[in-house]
Amino acid sequence: MSGKRKKGDDLTDRGDDGVEEFLGKFFESVSVRQDSEGDVDTPLAIKLKARIKQQGPLTLHDYMEACLGDPAFGYYIARDPFGANGDFITAPDVSQIFGELLGLWCVQVWAELGQPGNCKLIELGPGRGTLMSDALRAASLVPEFLQSVEVHFVETSKALCARQEQLIKAQAKEHGREIPQLFWHDRLEGVPPGPSLLLANEFLDALPIRQYQFKHEAWYERMVGLDETGAFTYLLADQVSNNPDDLSLMPSAPVDGDYLETRPATKRLLKQIAKRASTHPFNGLLIDYGYGIRTFGDSFQALNSHQFSDPLRDQGLADVTAHVDFASLVQTTKGLGLNVAGPVTQRDFLIVLGARERAAQLMQAQENTTGAQQFMTGLQRLIEPDQMGSLFKVVAIFGAGQVRGPGFEPSSYTND
Numbered sequence: 443m444s445g446k447r448k449k450g451d452d453l454t455d456r457g458d459d460g461v462e463e464f465l466g467k468f469f470e471s472v473s474v475r476q477d478s479e480g481d482v483d484t485p486l487a488i489k490l491k492a493r494i495k496q497q498g499p500l501t502l503h504d505y506m507e508a509c510l511g512d513p514a515f516g517y518y519i520a521r522d523p524f525g526a527n528g529d530f531i532t533a534p535d536v537s538q539i540f541g542e543l544l545g546l547w548c549v550q551v552w553a554e555l556g557q558p559g560n561c562k563l564i565e566l567g568p569g570r571g572t573l574m575s576d577a578l579r580a581a582s583l584v585p586e587f588l589q590s591v592e593v594h595f596v597e598t599s600k601a602l603c604a605r606q607e608q609l610i611k612a613q614a615k616e617h618g619r620e621i622p623q624l625f626w627h628d629r630l631e632g633v634p635p636g637p638s639l640l641l642a643n644e645f646l647d648a649l650p651i652r653q654y655q656f657k658h659e660a661w662y663e664r665m666v667g668l669d670e671t672g673a674f675t676y677l678l679a680d681q682v683s684n685n686p687d688d689l690s691l692m693p694s695a696p697v698d699g700d701y702l703e704t705r706p707a708t709k710r711l712l713k714q715i716a717k718r719a720s721t722h723p724f725n726g727l728l729i730d731y732g733y734g735i736r737t738f739g740d741s742f743q744a745l746n747s748h749q750f751s752d753p754l755r756d757q758g759l760a761d762v763t764a765h766v767d768f769a770s771l772v773q774t775t776k777g778l779g780l781n782v783a784g785p786v787t788q789r790d791f792l793i794v795l796g797a798r799e800r801a802a803q804l805m806q807a808q809e810n811t812t813g814a815q816q817f818m819t820g821l822q823r824l825i826e827p828d829q830m831g832s833l834f835k836v837v838a839i840f841g842a843g844q845v846r847g848p849g850f851e852p853s854s855y856t857n858d
């Protein structure tokens with residue numbers, strides 16, 4: 443692609459498919475990245491601008507959804523953003539202790555459930571598959587568990603599905619272990635019914651949010667449009683949004699300028715969980731960063747090469763997320779007739795499950811202090827309050843009358 447466009451060859455004149463084809467070629471031939479002055483658009487930025495010119499401003503929800511999941515250029519769709527060379531490091535990459543303890547949590551719950559056969563071990567948004575790989579290695583201490591479960595990954599990125607399969611199979615081969623059957627789905631609805639154990643680490647924060655701003659005693663949805671220079675900008679919808687959400691958990695009434703965030707996909711997910719739990723035992727752990735007490739505020743953010751960046755730049759190249767609202771999550775879950783334990787901090791949860799003891803064991807097995815130090819640093823990163831220990835929180839969801847699983851002090855149970 444030469445970079446020159448003929449008069450009349452305007453992106454806005456093409457259908458969406460035309461834009462995709464054009465940008466696909468563009469993407470193949472040049473490596474573009476919006477530079478620090480913002481004068482070069484990414485392929486997704488070009489596509490979104492064309493869409494806005496055609497359809498008008500997008501809701502922040504639709505903008506975030508496209509940044510992460512656009513079928514051609516979405517952040518998660520074609521790349522591996524994890525690890526030291528990526529944009530962020532998640533808990534499973536920080537230390538193997540994280541996945542191992544979650545694997546043992548699953549074994550314990552499965553035992554308390556009476557060791558059901560045909561049990562679905564589900565992971566939502568498994569990234570590189572590190573968590574599941576560590577969990578299966580730890581769970582192999584109880585061979586009957588591995589013989590009783592099927593692993594079901596819920597993942598929208600084909601590139602990451604391939605990575606997950608590769609890692610799980612390579613690790614099993616290296617250790618000479620049998621692995622359970624592996625399945626992939628792009629939605630939880632695709633997982634067949636049956637007793638279920640579900641893990642989700644940093645999955646909810648990747649689901650798109652809607653944002654509203656309070657102005658003159660009313661809420662207006664926050665949109666992404668273009669300014670007079672053609673750059674992305676935030677706008678408010680012209681029309682008032684009627685009752686965007688239940689504000690009963692808010693500590694105070696809104697004042698002008700306050701932001702309110704909702705995450706419609708979380709409610710859909712919880713309804714699916716309630717459906718599963720109504721016919722079979724269900725236990726799930728949701729782990730994410732966010733706030734335990736509901737609050738007004740704008741938490742929409744972008745991360746690029748381990749640095750915070752402007753969410754209106756580097757579309758498709760930066761991770762865009764927003765905090766998880768655990769108070770709403772708990773309220774919605776309870777409203778669906780499910781039980782909830784937590785939220786507790788990741789620190790408390792991992793310590794109760796034995797993170798310190800496991801780290802000590804791994805450190806002792808090291809031949810040199812550098813190896814031992816790595817495990818100590820990893821543990822600190824997971825549990826120290828000024829690192830991931832307090833910001834990250836854990837919620838357990840389980841069906842009415844069903845077992846709750848370890849890791850929560852009784853005082854933290856919220857729906858008994």
Ligand SMILES: C[S@@+](CC[C@H](N)C(=O)[O-])C[C@H]1O[C@@H](n2cnc3c(N)ncnc32)[C@H](O)[C@@H]1O
Binds near residue numbers: 597645648
């Ligand atoms: C922040 S990463 C978390 C990865 C992993 N759980 C970890 O702890 O390293 C989010 C993951 O969710 C996946 N994902 C994002 N939106 C999704 C959706 N709507 N349905 C299924 N998977 C999704 C991404 O492709 C990615 O694997």
